[in-house]
Every structure is written in structure tokens, then in C-alpha cells.
Amino acid sequence: MNLIKGLVLSVVVGVLAGCNDDDTYTADVSAINLVNSEVDVYWQFEKGHEEMSLTDKNGLLFGEKSDEKMLVQDDSDGNVFAFYGVKGNSLETAIESTRFRFSEHADYVVYTFGRLDNDSAQAAQLGAVKINDDEIASSKYRVIIFHTYVADMGKIDIYMGDEKVAENLEYGDTTNYLDLPIERNELIVVKAGQGANTQNPIAKATLSPQAGDIQLAYITSTSENEGNIKSYKVNKAQ
Structure with missing residues (x-):
């Protein structure tokens, strides 16, 4: 299982934490929007003082996937990567910040699902998954x-x-x-x-x-x- 639970739920699925020799932590990340409204996903780093849109502020319509970006964090954040969602290009927070432990350099997808403007179990939220690119049989x-x-x-x-x-x-x-x-x-x-x-x-x-x-x-x-x-x-x- 490679689903990564948000750390706000105090559950971590993954392998042992790792970093390279200069104490930077990296991950190749793309985003998918499955909320029925335009959403942009932002990466927060340097303890939340800096942020970057995963779509270069273009946003994602329902069903769209962003290009992959390599994210680099220093020891202040370690291998815990934080993301939140905004509605369209309004910069209005639509999905609260969620932290995921990306425990080794790999490809990851962060995805939104649920419904905006809803505070029930269906409220919009973020999930993340590590891509398993181990060798696959040729057939x-x-x-x-x-x-x-x-x-x-x-x-x-x-x-x-x-x-x-x-x-x-x-x-x-x-x-x-x-x-x-x-x-x-x-x-x-x-x-x-x-x-x-x-x-x-x-x-x-x-x-x-x-x-x-x-x-x-x-x-x-x-x-x-x-x-x-x-x-x-x-x-x-x-």
C-alpha cells in the first residue's frame, strides 16, 4: 500500500525517512483535481513562510492533472511536505493545509477530492500517493x-x-x-x-x-x- 495519510491524522505509511548528503529533501510531485470546481494546489515550505503553486497559478479544472515539479526542502521542514488548496485563482483557501511524509525521493501525486463548501464527511480534502515504479513484467x-x-x-x-x-x-x-x-x-x-x-x-x-x-x-x-x-x-x- 502506497497511500500516504495526512500527518494531521497521525498516520504515516512509507519507508524509513531519508535525505541526501547536504540535508535537502526532494520529491517529484504532480497534482490531480477531483473536486467539481477549479482548484489550485499550493506547496508550503520553510515552516509555512513560503509557498508555490503546483500549476504556476493556472489552477486545475475537474479531472485535470498538473505537470510534475521537483520540490526541494531543507532541514527546517525535513521530509514532511505540506499542501493546501485554493478555489480557482482567488487565493481563497478551500482545502486546509495537510502534511504528508514523503520518506524518500520518488514520484508522488497529491490529489483533491470531496466537495467544496461542505463540512461533513464529504468535505474537500487532500490525499497523496507514492508511485510504485518497480519493474513490471513485460506482459x-x-x-x-x-x-x-x-x-x-x-x-x-x-x-x-x-x-x-x-x-x-x-x-x-x-x-x-x-x-x-x-x-x-x-x-x-x-x-x-x-x-x-x-x-x-x-x-x-x-x-x-x-x-x-x-x-x-x-x-x-x-x-x-x-x-x-x-x-x-x-x-x-x-
């Missing part, structure tokens, strides 16, 4: 699936084709990274306990992977197409 692709659908809908099961790959996922949870044959690309989301052949799946989409691809697939509640599933290829640029 397979890798995917991780995120439950960012509706907070009060209950638990879900996830199938790839007729194979159940995760069960009883709650809002905000993810699957593990899955290495699958290219032909196993039909993603089906159902209420927990239902089978893949149910007449009314929550969401259903066919991914289009190529051998060696790494994909993030988000189950969303505001997508107007793609069966309420947004997927992103996140292979490291060659």
Missing part, C-alpha cells in the same frame, strides 16, 4: 484504484473483469497496486457483497493500458463520462 500493467466516490454510500467491492481485487473499501481507501495482464482491463465497482455481474454497478469503465503502464484510477461522483472513473497514466518520463 502486464500496474494500476491502483481509489474510492473517492460518495462518503455516505457504504463500502464497495472492486472487480477487474470477473476477479475481485478489493472488498469492503471505505471512502478514501485504495486498493494495493495491482499488476494485471493487459486484457484484464474492465474495472467494475459495486456495493459490497454484490457480484461483478450485478445489473446496477456503481461505476464501470474499460481502461486502455499498454504493457508497462502505471495507472491511477479514481472512482468519482462528479465525472460526466467514463462511467464515473478517471484514470491517469503516470509512467516516469524517459
